[in-house]
Amino acid sequence: MKVKIVLFSFIIALAVVLISAEQDTDNLFLTYKVDVKKQYLRLFWKDEKGKRFGSIENFKLWAAEKNLKTDFVMNAGMYKVDHSPQGLYIEKQKVLFPLDTSKAEGNFYLYPNGVFFITAKKTAVICTTERFRNNKEIEFATQSGPMLVIDGQIHSAFKEGSKNLNIRNGVGVLPNGNVVFxxxxxxxxxxxxxxxxxxxxxxxxxxxDGFVSRAYLPSQNWIQTDGDFGALFAITKSK
Known part of the structure; x- marks a missing residue:
């Protein structure tokens, strides 16, 4: 009987620890998973009149005029002073800005940096800039940096316990092929x-990106509509 009580107590304690860890994670990270086969994840920079969206609010207003319901918006890769995308940017299979392989200072150039892209067959991929090849079947792409995880390993420049703290956003590809923001x-x-x-x-x-990062995700009661960005990730659907 004592063995059963001890085992039961251990299971309860473990459950409490796991629940606590999950709650801590929820308090620290906003996480949104996207099935790119079923949800239309796109990149947006300017509207059909050539006007940059800039803020999440501007994008939402534009989507409403198109009778589209906005499910998710987040700032995409980094941008220049003029708010044009920094590095590679592909929208609707058109290369608007070329791949940046130069060397300079800043997070973007903390090599290896990388590219997130979605193919015309609705497959999401993240690879290092060095490995990227445009096979003309890429529908959307944004370059940024640094890579966070490379082939299952954390970027070698990152140090555990570092005091370099900031608000941050990023994107990953899950084992089942879904995208996670x-x-x-x-x-x-x-x-x-x-x-x-x-x-x-x-x-x-x-x-x-860093401290400028924002997200709009009403399904999780996360409403940020400000910002002044380059490109945006967004998921919309007909009302």
């Missing part, structure tokens, strides 16, 4: 941010 609700270092993607099973994950 993550926004830190609190400031985190690169290592912990990358480790979260790894814990989800992502073999490759890409950093998108």
């Amino acid at each position: 993550v926004l830190s609700k609190k400031e985190v270092n690169f290592y912990d941010f990358a480790n979260y993607f790894k814990s989800l099973g992502c073999k490759n994950a890409l950093y998108l």
